[in-house]
Structure formats: C-alpha cells, structure tokens
Amino acid sequence: MSGRLNLDPQAIVDKEFDIDFKGYNPEEVDNMLDLVIQDYQTYQQMIKDLNQKITELERTSATLRAKLIEVEGKQRANQDVDPIQASASNIDILKRLSRLERQVFDEKNRQ
Numbered sequence: 001m002s003g004r005l006n007l008d009p010q011a012i013v014d015k016e017f018d019i020d021f022k023g024y025n026p027e028e029v030d031n032m033l034d035l036v037i038q039d040y041q042t043y044q045q046m047i048k049d050l051n052q053k054i055t056e057l058e059r060t061s062a063t064l065r066a067k068l069i070e071v072e073g074k075q076r077a078n079q080d081v082d083p084i085q086a087s088a089s090n091i092d093i094l095k096r097l098s099r100l101e102r103q104v105f106d107e108k109n110r111q
Contacts, residue, residue, distance in 0.1 A: 004080065005042055017029055
C-alpha cells in the first residue's frame with residue numbers, strides 16, 4: 001500500500017517549509033498540498049475498490065450459505081429415509097425400468 005502513496009503520516013508531520021519574505025514559500029506549500037491531494041484520491045479509490053470487493057464477497061458468501069443449507073437439507077432427508085422404504089422404492093424403479101424395456105423391445109420387434 002505504501003508503494004502507491006507519496007506520503008506517510010510521519011512525512012507530513014516532519015515537513016518543514018522554508019520561510020520566505022512574506023511567509024512560507026507558496027510553491028513549496030502548493031507542491032506539498034498536491035501530494036496530499038494525490039494521496040486522498042488514492043485512498044478514496046482504494047476504499048471504493050475494497051467496498052466493491054466486500055459486496056462481491058458478501059454475495060458469494062450468501063450464495064454458498066444457501067447451497068450449504070440446501071445440501072445439508074438433502075443430506076438430512078436422505079438420512080431420514082427408512083431403509084425398508086428405500087429398498088422398496090428401488091424395487092419399484094427396477095420394475096418400471098423392466099416394463100419400459102419390454103415395451104421398447106416389443107415395439108422394435110414389431111417393426
């Protein structure tokens with residue numbers, strides 16, 4: 001982060017301006033203020049970028065949480081299934097497949 005910035009707090013505190021006839025050298029003060037302005041602009045851009053990243057990560061987190069809840073629910077539903085019912089449902093599926101195969105093969109044999 002400090003590689004992108006011109007000043008750090010200590011540099012601002014330690015900055016001494018040369019005193020001119022009418023006070024501080026205006027050109028030196030202007031140059032210093034230009035550096036401060038550049039840093040503020042850099043900070044503002046960094047804050048904007050980080051806020052966008054936070055928003056993006058919060059959306060991703062919410063999506064992942066929703067998927068996790070869905071998976072946990074499916075897992076609980078699978079655990080709650082009675083083993084006898086599960087095997088009965090598997091038998092029903094096999095019977096249906098068998099009937100379907102017979103129908104398909106009978107139609108092919110007729111043609």
